[in-house]
Amino acid sequence: MALSFFWPGAVTPELTSEQLYSRYQQYGDTNALEQLIALHGNALYHFLLRQSDRTLAEDISQQCWLKLVSSHACFAGQSNFKTWLFTLARHSLIDELRRLNRWQWQELGDDTACAPFSPEEVLAISQQRLQFGELMMLLPFTQREALMLQLEGFSLQEICQITAQGSETVKSRLRYARQFLQQHSNRAQQE
Incomplete structure (x- = not known):
């Protein structure tokens, strides 16, 4: 809450x-x-x-x-x-x-609330959220943190301030996190 x-x-x-x-x-x-x-x-x-x-x-x-x-x-x-x-x-x-x-531990929450969708759409959205959440938890803490801060709307400079890291370090973490998520989402779509 x-x-x-x-x-x-x-x-x-x-x-x-x-x-x-x-x-x-x-x-x-x-x-x-x-x-x-x-x-x-x-x-x-x-x-x-x-x-x-x-x-x-x-x-x-x-x-x-x-x-x-x-x-x-x-x-x-x-x-x-x-x-x-x-x-x-x-x-x-x-x-x-x-x-x-x-x-590295996290219990995934059930924060799915999609009223205007059909049951099939709700299931598909839930599966996508679960897959994204599971993939996020596979990321190292520092990469997941940088990506979550970026998704929250923080600029690169602000992420650097929050994490007390240099801009090149944060950029690398974001790049590796995106690459990981993209690779794994492409695999899931092929299956």
């Missing part, structure tokens, strides 16, 4: 995420915090879900927001807020995976 579920409705703030965070930090404006969670909660949760299992994704997501609320983590403004938030989540996830000694 993503935290933004608790704040339904479209959020179109007049302020940027950075300004919302500043308002929350300076004035304790809970409305600003609610808007931040509504803006970034689902994306953060789904990024973590693709890197781990549902329970761990929920825990890490909540830890990130709690760190933000309790001022244990402080946004310094050296990047955009979303990049900083994902960096915080990534570090928390890696720490937890190291603690649990389970770098």
Whole structure:
């Protein structure tokens, strides 16, 4: 469950995420915090879900927001807020995976919801999602992470900031991940 579920409705703030965070930090404006969670909660949760299992994704997501609320983590403004938030989540996830000694494990979730399709189409979509999810889990953690961040809409520079890697390293990870997925999807189509 993503935290933004608790704040339904479209959020179109007049302020940027950075300004919302500043308002929350300076004035304790809970409305600003609610808007931040509504803006970034689902994306953060789904990024973590693709890197781990549902329970761990929920825990890490909540830890990130709690760190933000309790001022244990402080946004310094050296990047955009979303990049900083994902960096915080990534570090928390890696720490937890190291603690649990389970770098490569993930339980695939059943987040398929396709009402307007026929049962055959729903089955085909479900199989494609499952295949993609299984292929993603076959990727090394660093390649999967880079690809998930790119799919989340982060630029190459932002991925470099989040992962603390150089641009050539990130480009290589993305290239190898795409090649792997393409090779395996071509094999599946031929079968």
